[in-house]
Amino acid sequence: MNDPRPHPRGGLGARKKERIDSLARAGARRDDAPDTEVASAGTVDDRAGVSLVASAWRRLRRNVVFLAGATIVVLFVILALVAPLVAPHDPSAGLLLSQVRQQTNPIPGPQPGFPLGGDQAGRDLLSRLLVGSRQTLYVGVFATLGGLIGGLTLGTLAGAFGGWIDSLVMRVVDVMLSIPSLLMAFSIAAIAARPSQWTVILAIAIVQVPIFARLLRGSMLAQRHSDHVLAARALGVKPAPIVFRHMLPNALGPVIVQATLVVATAIIDAAALSFLGLGNPDDRVPEWGQMLGAAQTYLAGYPHLAFYPAACIIVVALGFTLMGESLREALDPKSRR
Amino acid sequence: MSTAASPPDRRHPTAPADGPAVHDPAAAGRSDATGPLLSVRNLTVRFRRQGEEDFVAVDDVSFDVRAGQTVGLVGESGCGKSVTSLAIMGLLPKRGNTVTGRVDFEGIDLLSLSPRQLRDRRGRDIAMIFQDPLSSLNPVVPIGVQVSEVIERHVGLSRAKARPQARELLSKVGIPDPDRRLSEYPHQLSGGMRQRALIAMALACRPRLLIADEPTTALDVTIQAQILALLKELVQDSGTALVMITHDLGVVAGLCDRVNVLYGGRIVERADRHELFATPRHPYTNGLLASIPRLDAPRGQRLSPVPGSVADNIPWDHACAFAPRCDRPVAACREVTPELVTDEAAPSAPGGLPRALRCHHPVEPGQESR
Ligand SMILES: Nc1ncnc2c1ncn2[C@@H]1O[C@H](COP(=O)(O)OP(=O)(O)O)[C@@H](O)[C@H]1O
Ligand SMILES: [Mg+2]
Numbered sequence: 001m002n003d004p005r006p007h008p009r010g011g012l013g014a015r016k017k018e019r020i021d022s023l024a025r026a027g028a029r030r031d032d033a034p035d036t037e038v039a040s041a042g043t044v045d046d047r048a049g050v051s052l053v054a055s056a057w058r059r060l061r062r063n064v065v066f067l068a069g070a071t072i073v074v075l076f077v078i079l080a081l082v083a084p085l086v087a088p089h090d091p092s093a094g095l096l097l098s099q100v101r102q103q104t105n106p107i108p109g110p111q112p113g114f115p116l117g118g119d120q121a122g123r124d125l126l127s128r129l130l131v132g133s134r135q136t137l138y139v140g141v142f143a144t145l146g147g148l149i150g151g152l153t154l155g156t157l158a159g160a161f162g163g164w165i166d167s168l169v170m171r172v173v174d175v176m177l178s179i180p181s182l183l184m185a186f187s188i189a190a191i192a193a194r195p196s197q198w199t200v201i202l203a204i205a206i207v208q209v210p211i212f213a214r215l216l217r218g219s220m221l222a223q224r225h226s227d228h229v230l231a232a233r234a235l236g237v238k239p240a241p242i243v244f245r246h247m248l249p250n251a252l253g254p255v256i257v258q259a260t261l262v263v264a265t266a267i268i269d270a271a272a273l274s275f276l277g278l279g280n281p282d283d284r285v286p287e288w289g290q291m292l293g294a295a296q297t298y299l300a301g302y303p304h305l306a307f308y309p310a311a312c313i314i315v316v317a318l319g320f321t322l323m324g325e326s327l328r329e330a331l332d333p334k335s336r337r
Numbered sequence: 338m339s340t341a342a343s344p345p346d347r348r349h350p351t352a353p354a355d356g357p358a359v360h361d362p363a364a365a366g367r368s369d370a371t372g373p374l375l376s377v378r379n380l381t382v383r384f385r386r387q388g389e390e391d392f393v394a395v396d397d398v399s400f401d402v403r404a405g406q407t408v409g410l411v412g413e414s415g416c417g418k419s420v421t422s423l424a425i426m427g428l429l430p431k432r433g434n435t436v437t438g439r440v441d442f443e444g445i446d447l448l449s450l451s452p453r454q455l456r457d458r459r460g461r462d463i464a465m466i467f468q469d470p471l472s473s474l475n476p477v478v479p480i481g482v483q484v485s486e487v488i489e490r491h492v493g494l495s496r497a498k499a500r501p502q503a504r505e506l507l508s509k510v511g512i513p514d515p516d517r518r519l520s521e522y523p524h525q526l527s528g529g530m531r532q533r534a535l536i537a538m539a540l541a542c543r544p545r546l547l548i549a550d551e552p553t554t555a556l557d558v559t560i561q562a563q564i565l566a567l568l569k570e571l572v573q574d575s576g577t578a579l580v581m582i583t584h585d586l587g588v589v590a591g592l593c594d595r596v597n598v599l600y601g602g603r604i605v606e607r608a609d610r611h612e613l614f615a616t617p618r619h620p621y622t623n624g625l626l627a628s629i630p631r632l633d634a635p636r637g638q639r640l641s642p643v644p645g646s647v648a649d650n651i652p653w654d655h656a657c658a659f660a661p662r663c664d665r666p667v668a669a670c671r672e673v674t675p676e677l678v679t680d681e682a683a684p685s686a687p688g689g690l691p692r693a694l695r696c697h698h699p700v701e702p703g704q705e706s707r
Contacts, residue, residue, distance in 0.1 A: 227472035234426055234467075235487045235538060236460035245486075249477045 017177055020214045020258075056330040066326035072319025079130065080137035087127035088113065092284040097122030107302045119305065120294065121283075128286035129308055135287040136316060139201055139270035140263040146205025147266075148259055151212020158213065159220020159251070160243040170217065176210035185269050189278040197280045197287070200273050204266045215258055219251035226250070253331055260324030264317040271313050288313050372444065373401035374578050375425070375546055380438035382417070382424050394420040396602040396653065397438075402546065407572065407579040409589040409610070411625070412599035415647045418582045421599075422548045425580075426465055427455040442546070461491040464539035468551040470531035474523035480507075480534050481519030487541040506537040511567060529560035533567065540571060547572065548580045553588065565592060587629050590614060598622050601650050601658035604677060608692040618683050618692070618699040620663050626705070657697065669697040 060066045079086075089095055096108040096118035108118035116125040158169040176184070185203040192199035223229055224247060232246045271289030273279050279290055288309040295306035380398045383391040395417040402408045410418050423429045424436050427447060440447040442463065447455060459465075467473045475483060484503035488494055494502070500519070507515035510533040523531055532552060539547055549568065553561035569592055572579045581592055589596050589610065596613050598606040598621065606619040617623040624643035645662035652658065653674055660670040669675075680694040683702060 227467060227469060228475045230428060231465075231467055231473040231535070232475065232486075233428055233456075234459055234465040236456050236458070236490055237486060238456065238490070241486070245478060246475050250475070 017174070017214065020211055021218050056327075060326065060330050063326050063330070065322050066330070069319050069322025069324075069326060072315060073323055076133060076316050076319060077137065080133040083130045083133055087124075087130045089124040089127045091123060091127040091131040091286045093124075094122040095124060107298055107305060116304070116308065119291070120298065125305070125308065128291060129288075129312060132286040132288045132291060132309065133312070133316075135197060135285065136267055136270070136313070138197065139204065140267045140316075140320070142201045143204035143266040143270065144208065144259050144262045146201065147208025147212055147262060148255070150205065150209035152216055152255070154209065154213035155216025155220060155255075156243065156248060158217040159224065160239075160247065162221075162224070166217070169213065173210040173213050173217075176207075177214070181207045181265075182269060182272060185273060186276070186278065189273050195278055195281060197285075200270050200279050203273065204269050207269070208262050208266070211262070212255060212258065216251060216255050219254050220247055223247040223251045254328075257324055257328045257331060260320055260327060264320035264324065267313060267317050267320070271309075373441075374404045374406075374443060375402040375580075376439070376441040377401070377421075377425065378439040378441070380421065380424060380436070380440060382420050382429065382434055382436050384434045391435075394602055395424060398597075398599070398602075398604055399438075400597050400604065400607070402578050402580055404545065405572075405576045405578055406595065407569075407581060407593045409593035409596040410580060410582045410599060411584065411586060411589055411596055413584050413643075413647060416599045417602040418584075418599060419550055422465060422550050422580065422582055425548065426459060426463065427452070428465075457491075460487050460539075460544070461542045462544055463546045463548065464542075464544040465548040465550065466532070466535050466539050466552050469555045470528055470535050471523060471555075473535055474531060476523055479520050479522055480526065484519075484534065484538050484541060487538050491542045502541070503537075506541055507534065510534070510537045510540075510571070511563075512537075527560075528556050529563060532556060532560075532564050536564075536567065536571065540575065540577065543575060544577060546578045546580065548582070550582045551584065554584075568592070585629075586614075586625050590629075598625070601647075601653060603653060603658070603695065604693070605659065605695045606680075606693070607677075608680075608683075612683065612692060616683050616700075616702045617705055618680055618694050619696050620665050620698075620700055621659050623700045623705055624664070657695075665698050665700070667698045673697065 096114065099108040099118070100106060100120065100122045106120055108114070108122060110117040114124050114126070116129070119125055119128065154169050154173065158166040158173075185207045188203035188206055189195065189199050192203075228250075229242060229246050232242055237246070270279070271292060274287050274289030275293040277293060279287060283290055283294065291309040292306055292313070295302070295309070298305055378399050380395055381393065382395040383393050386392055398417075398421060400408065400410075410421065412418055420429070425440050425447065427450070429436065436448060438448070442458070447458070450458070474480070481500060481503050482496075484506055485496055485499035488499040488502050489496060492499070504515045504519055507518055512518050512530055512533050518526065518530070518534075523534075526534065536552075552568065553564050556564060565588060568579065568581075571577070579592075581588065583589060593610050596608060596610055597604050598613075598619060600619075600621050606613070606617070606622045608618075613622065614626065617626050621643065628643065643662060644664075649661040650658045651661055651671075655672060655674060657663070657666075657670045657675050660666050663670065675695045675697050677693050677695040680692040680699070682699070683692050683694070
């Protein structure tokens with residue numbers, strides 16, 4: 001039951017689980033790495049050690065992939081924060097509505113003051129794209145946070161107590177993992193009586209919960225068998241501080257890395273939900289996925305309408321993925337130094 | 338479980354005879370000034386293995402530690418030293434093993450205590466330090482907080498009140514600039530400093546017993562000597578009893594009053610330090626002694642480690658586990674399990690305790706291979 005290895009049972013979730021567990025192990029191995037360092041360092045043992053974070057940062061600073069990802073992410077976040085200020089027009093005002101002709105000219109083209117033209121409701125496309133970044137950031141951040149909170153709670157419960165609590169939590173998590181995540185998000189979002197941006201966020205958060213839970217549980221178990229936890233127990237430290245001071249902070253590494261990657265999936269999933277009309281039905285607040293969905297009707301004649309939001313989604317998701325993956329590599333002790 | 342109500346040990350008539358209290362069955366249940374501080378009796382630890390027979394990592398081990406005494410537990414890697422100490426501390430995994438025998442600490446059997454009662458004693462009455470100082474410290478918590486934690490836990494002081502004590506402890510274990518070190522993280526300290534910090538944590542509440550499990554193995558040679566000197570000084574000053582676990586008889590020579598030599602989970606020889614070094618009786622002890630580098634050895638003389646490895650061990654039932662590696666085996670060694678008996682033939686210091694030996698064909702005094 002305490003075995004952190006993937007279940008022998010195959011099935012839909014098996015590959016997903018294996019990946020999560022390998023992530024957890026990668027994070028846990030940091031305990032063994034300094035071991036060999038001390039032993040092999042011999043006479044130079046008395047120099048100050050190099051912390052994992054410091055050495056990871058040293059390598060990340062020169063890592064092109066990481067820098068590219070981080071640049072995209074930072075630009076995106078800044079843009080999302082200042083978008084309403086830099087957007088040339090009000091994204092919800094139909095300024096070009098007078099040019100929209102249902103049969104002959106449904107989409108107003110580029111013109112002075114409107115470099116990308118308007119959409120089917122005569123609203124400035126550029127402004128909508130810029131301000132749309134906000135919703136994307138909200139979804140990415142809040143869905144990830146929600147998933148983190150749920151996953152941390154379950155994972156801590158399972159990893160700290162072990163025994164039947166662990167078994168129970170992990171069976172629930174396994175069931176959740178065996179359902180394809182997008183399908184589950186669709187189902188949850190579809191149940192909502194009044195769909196909104198928040199139901200999308202909730203749906204995606206719930207989908208992320210089992211991933212975080214399994215990941216944290218794995219690295220908590222590794223912590224439970226670590227030397228410093230044994231040493232703390234040898235000093236009579238009580239269970240609560242053992243869990244929250246000695247295990248949890250050391251188990252968070254792989255979870256934080258995963259969180260970066262989850263932002264990317266959350267953005268894509270949110271776009272997919274909006275695209276399928278499960279998001280906020282009110283299209284006055286621009287959202288990339290919803291814009292993409294609306295562009296379907298005009299795809300033959302006006303592909304740019306779909307291209308811009310799609311490109312935005314891809315670039316931002318790519319930024320988070322690049323950053324997350326290189327973080328994970330840098331924090332993996334196997335690739336240390 | 339409890340064997341102490343009956344006379345010490347039927348199978349090994351003299352085996353546990355490490356202190357006077359042992360022959361008095363009633364003494365095991367009370368804590369009097371003359372009784373041992375720690376009395377381990379017939380401690381046996383079995384690990385369950387899937388589809389195989391249980392693995393007996395510690396087999397019927399008995400020894401005593403008296404207040405202020407330093408007792409060595411010596412043997413090569415895998416002979417059960419760490420498992421013995423973890424069993425005493427109650428730190429073995431909850432599942433997958435069975436521990437039998439008695440571990441009386443000040444007259445109370447630790448094995449019969451609830452986890453909570455045991456937790457209250459750990460760090461306060463009995464403390465332990467481990468082999469690898471880096472991995473024994475929490476990497477994300479400053480040293481000061483880790484030292485204060487023990488004081489907060491057992492003395493009930495607040496973090497702020499415990500901090501000056503933590504500072505004092507660090508300077509007592511020879512960490513220079515303790516104020517700065519308090520707020521540093523383990524990776525910022527050298528290996529020697531880390532082990533000093535761990536010693537400070539272990540001795541923070543003035544425990545009566547300290548178990549040191551190969552405390553210098555992960556350190557470089559010059560640091561090793563410093564740490565051993567520090568340990569010796571601290572336990573002498575505070576009257577703390579010390580169980581020194583090591584694979585290195587050299588460590589024992591400078592530190593221990595009494596030595597238990599372990600092989601394959603069992604004690605094979607027990608003696609006062611001087612007698613053990615003067616007249617090793619078990620061929621294994623003899624081999625270990627011969628492998629210590631000596632300053633007075635003729636130049637160019639090769640060190641002779643005990644040949645073979647633990648992998649050559651044969652089970653103790655119907656044989657001596659050491660027989661395949663022994664340089665003086667006789668037929669009985671592969672047919673009869675040797676018992677741990679009082680060693681009458683070996684000279685014993687006047688007034689000293691009887692030596693014990695588990696061997697069919699012990700090294701005769703004067704025949705030591707050196
Ligand atoms: N948790 C465990 N489960 C199974 N076997 C164990 C466990 N811990 C130790 N052992 C076995 O017990 C034996 C003694 O180990 P140990 O006490 O660590 O040796 P050492 O004398 O080097 O400290 C070894 O053979 C080891 O493989
Ligand atoms: Mg050991």
